[in-house]
Structure formats: C-alpha cells, structure tokens
Amino acid sequence: MEKVRFKPLYLQVKENIFERIVAGEWPPGTFMPNEFALAEQYGVSQGTLRKALEELTNEKHLIRYQGKGTTVADLNEGSTVFPFYNLCDKSNKRLYPATRALFHEIITPTQELAEKLDINISDKVVYTERLRPIDEDSSEIVVSEVVYIPVKHFKKDTLENLTELPIRLYAFYISEFAMRVSTASEEMSVTLANSQDAKCFNIQENTPLLLVKRTSLDIHSRIIEYRESKVNSEKYTYKVTIN
Amino acid sequence: MEKVRFKPLYLQVKENIFERIVAGEWPPGTFMPNEFALAEQYGVSQGTLRKALEELTNEKHLIRYQGKGTTVADLNEGSTVFPFYNLCDKSNKRLYPATRALFHEIITPTQELAEKLDINISDKVVYTERLRPIDEDSSEIVVSEVVYIPVKHFKKDTLENLTELPIRLYAFYISEFAMRVSTASEEMSVTLANSQDAKCFNIQENTPLLLVKRTSLDIHSRIIEYRESKVNSEKYTYKVTIN
DNA sequence: AAGTGGTCTAGACCACATT
C-alpha cells in the first residue's frame, strides 16, 4: 500500500543527524557524542551509526579524529576544508581572499535567473555585489562577484531589518535558512572586462577574465544561491580536483 | 623493527584487486566474481572485501548493480561514467566530442614541463596535438589540446614502432602503462586565440579562450600525463561539480 | 589507563534482477 520507497536505517539516521548539525546542536569546533552514545540515542547498532557518520564525513560536513572524536566542519573560507573557492597564484599557492561587500538590493528576477534559482518568476531575489581583495585592506582584487539569493529563503523579520548582509554567507545560510551547502555545480567560461571591471582589477578594458557561474545546493539538492564570479586570470588561476 | 606503517587488510585487498583490474582480468562489461567468491580468494570476510569494492566504486573504477553483479567501469568518453571531460553547450546539454589526432613527436622537456610531469630534465617526453570536433567528420571544433606523456612510461617495443598514438589515450594507458587514471587536477585560466587557434576554431584572432591545464594521476598519485586544452568558450562551457 | 575512532568478523535478513 505504501508508496514511499524503502529507505535504509542509516540514511534516516544520517538525515536526522544532519538536521541537528544545521540546527547548531554541535557548533564547529566542539565534539559530538561518541559512536556508542549516538547509536544508543537512535536505538541502532554502532555499525549503522558509523555508516551515517561516514557519509557525512565524505560529504565534508563532519571531521573525525581517531582517538579524539568527531566535530562539525567549519564553513569559513580560511579553514582548510572549505571546498568552494580554489584560487591559486601563478606559483600554485592557494589563496584565501578576504571579502568586501559593496551593496545589496531586492530585485525581480529575469526569466533566465528564475530558472537558474528554480523559483517562480514572481518571486523576489536578494542581489548583492562583493569584491574579494587578496587580503584585508588590500587594493589588489582577485575576484569580483555577484550573488543571487531567493527572498523566500529568508525569515520575514530578517528581511524587514536587512541593512547589511553578513560577510560569511555560507555560515549565514545555516543559521538563517537552515540550509548548508553540500554540493556546488560550476560552469567555466570567459568574459571581457567592462569599464567597471577594469577599474576594480586595475587592468585594461577588454582584458579577458575567467567567469565562474556557480549554483550551490543543500543536501536535498535544493538551490540555495546562484553566483557569478569574475576572476582576474592574468595573475590567478582557478583549480579543481576531480575524483 | 618494521618501518612500514600499518596498512589495513581492506586496503591491501583493494590494491590487489585494482592491479587485477588494470591487468585486464575483468574487461569492462564483464562481471567479476561475487563478494563471497572474492572474499574466499583473499581469505577475508565478506565485510572486509565489500569495503575494498566500495572504495573502488566511489573512485569510479567499478560499477555495482544490485541483484546482478559488479563490473569494471569503462574509460571511454562516451560512457556516462567518464568523469574527465565535462563540456556543455549554451543550453547546458553535455557534449561528448570526437577526437582527431594531428601528429606526435618525441621532445626534450623544458624545466617547467619536467616539473609538471615530475620527471628528470633529461627524460624525454611524447608530445601530441589533437582536435576535438563536436562530432565525427564535423568541422566544428570544440577543444584543441596538447598532451605530454613521459617516454619512460612506454614499453621499449611500443616506442620503437610508434607510428600513431591511439585515439583513446586513457584506455591505452591501462594496457600499455598499467596505469589507470584515478584523479585529475585542473587549473582554469584564460588565453587569447593565436593565428592557428583562429583558423581551427574559425574565430577571430585574439578571441579569449578557456584554457584548462590538467594533470592526471593514477591511484598511487603517480603522474600519467599533462594536458592543456583550449576550449572555444564562445559556444561551449566547461562544467565541474564539487562535493 | 581510559576513551575515541578504525578495522575485522560471522551471520542474518532485505531488495532487486534473472531464470
């Protein structure tokens, strides 16, 4: 009679643990209960619980230390596990640029944008522009990016009092939307610097730039945001590892 | 006394199974022995053997079908599992371009190339140029690429009689080098079309192109080849999914 | 020494595909 498909125990456990992570029950840096304690909470064997933690570890949500315990991974960009910006300089050294928010506003999406965000054309979108200097207080810009976030993700209160968007958007999404970035799909192409780009990167107009279009999804494949980043590819490259 | 580090049973089993895969014991499309049979061969429990197969599956070397069996993944580009070329057209439809080999020769590497291939500056390198038309017999070129392969990987006989390199290099590497591409590291940047590029892509000179520099590694992180691909990014984009 | 995650086993049962 049931139309619902068979769902293994360990997946149910995994999803519940993930919800508790997103809810902030174990803030990054603190340790979760050990395997046996969690297994008892759920009334499953250690092996089943371990399989849930294993998958969350593979998906970069947890970090496990043998002999110590299990912690929630931090989504700050400076952390070594942050997988969503892989910029290198010409000597192949990885960069962790800072963030400078320019402004934000609420816009009506084009047809194309609505499709990219998988929302209705009548839904509003928060639009923001940000610069990524190589370092705090540096004038050397590595990336210039625009971000689109569906308004419907926001709590009503937040939106009414929205004077500034936080610098760390991915951490903000967890507390505000209860959505944690799980995977991202990126399309690489090329664009030419317009006059604004030329000024901000301090390069000639029409210099080619690397254009990265990124859609970020949560663990249920719901779209969290869409982002377009222009990379000053004269000095920096964008690195990807495929498994 | 032993200086060798502790190596779990399932990893030893995994590595041996991988060697048998590379040796061609189970050609793609055929089924391997089932879990119990393999477990008995190695004298380990089903659970341990399963963990070995699980990792090989995660790494895209095996494909498992519930109720049917386990097969070796094909490295042909047309196959849905081929993970090393993710080209899309503007409507986001994935492309599987054909390959047209232009020529090859044996060269002496520059210092920079020797470093990229992790070889000695005195080691020789096979250099080849290839075009990727959108389709067999099409004049529409999607990608133009150059590939560098260390000569030391080749069998002596092969090299002496080398008139043509095969179209499917990754499959060739398995039979010739006993090396199977396991991961790849890609650097994205931008370049301008030179006169040769302009002719082959049928575009204006100095049009910006997407430049992908890829290093391919086997399961032991040994470098198999280094490749630079120029993508006609006016019409096509390069897509990457991050987990 | 005690506590944590990591490995390994042996056995039971379930879901899926084929015969």
Add this chain to the structure above:
DNA sequence: ATGTGGTCTAGACCACTTA
C-alpha cells in the same frame, strides 16, 4: 527459486590521543 549486492547486528580487537 536462485543468486546478486545492500543493510544491519553484536562483539572483538587495534591504533591513536590525552591525561
């Protein structure tokens, strides 16, 4: 009905970290 991979259990022991 049979054979395959997938899930689940309970328990033992190993390796690493901290006290």
